[in-house]
Amino acid sequence: MASSTADIAATAIATAQYLGHQLDESTLAQLCVSLEPTDSTVFRQLTLFDHNDASTQIACESQPQLDLLVLESPEILLTADYHRTPRQSGLLAGAPALKRAWEKVQEACISQNPYRMGEAATLSAIASQLLLPKPDFDSLLALVEECDLYGVNVAHSGSVVGLMLDRRRHDVDYIKWMLTQKKLTVHWPEQHLLRMVTGGVELQ
Numbered sequence: 001m002a003s004s005t006a007d008i009a010a011t012a013i014a015t016a017q018y019l020g021h022q023l024d025e026s027t028l029a030q031l032c033v034s035l036e037p038t039d040s041t042v043f044r045q046l047t048l049f050d051h052n053d054a055s056t057q058i059a060c061e062s063q064p065q066l067d068l069l070v071l072e073s074p075e076i077l078l079t080a081d082y083h084r085t086p087r088q089s090g091l092l093a094g095a096p097a098l099k100r101a102w103e104k105v106q107e108a109c110i111s112q113n114p115y116r117m118g119e120a121a122t123l124s125a126i127a128s129q130l131l132l133p134k135p136d137f138d139s140l141l142a143l144v145e146e147c148d149l150y151g152v153n154v155a156h157s158g159s160v161v162g163l164m165l166d167r168r169r170h171d172v173d174y175i176k177w178m179l180t181q182k183k184l185t186v187h188w189p190e191q192h193l194l195r196m197v198t199g200g201v202e203l204q
Contacts, residue, residue: 005039013201029054044200061109067167071188073159094127118151118164125154
């Protein structure tokens, strides 16, 4: 969800607008990381981004279209608390998987293949299990396989999970039923069907 990044970015853009200034994406990213580790959702394009110092900014082609069945947990995690947790060993262990994930993201954008994007997100989610484990994660992966979904993505510093799918070809009601059957609704009692959108901040 990148909710803390959204709050900071929106506040910065609105303040700049009020003062008669404009912030480009790169400047906005630098400002955000000066306050806290930041998600790449500040960029309109899908972007590989160093969330600590904004030193890496590599934009991709347009992302393939897909939907997300967002699974919402009642658990609340504070971003600041998460980033104070020692994570170096887990990050190093997950680095090879994340490298493969990045390659698949680029393939997905070039070929407009949602399955490649799902594979990338799933690799990243598996690596994230070393840092912030999601409950019954194996059951989530099994559901993705059984329902032939594109993949699963997770909030890396939060509790939200997204099942990546196409509402036109996947049976969303059946997926929700499967979540209940696998008792995954114990952890994620609320679900929201959403379209994946581009990033960036919009003034309205």
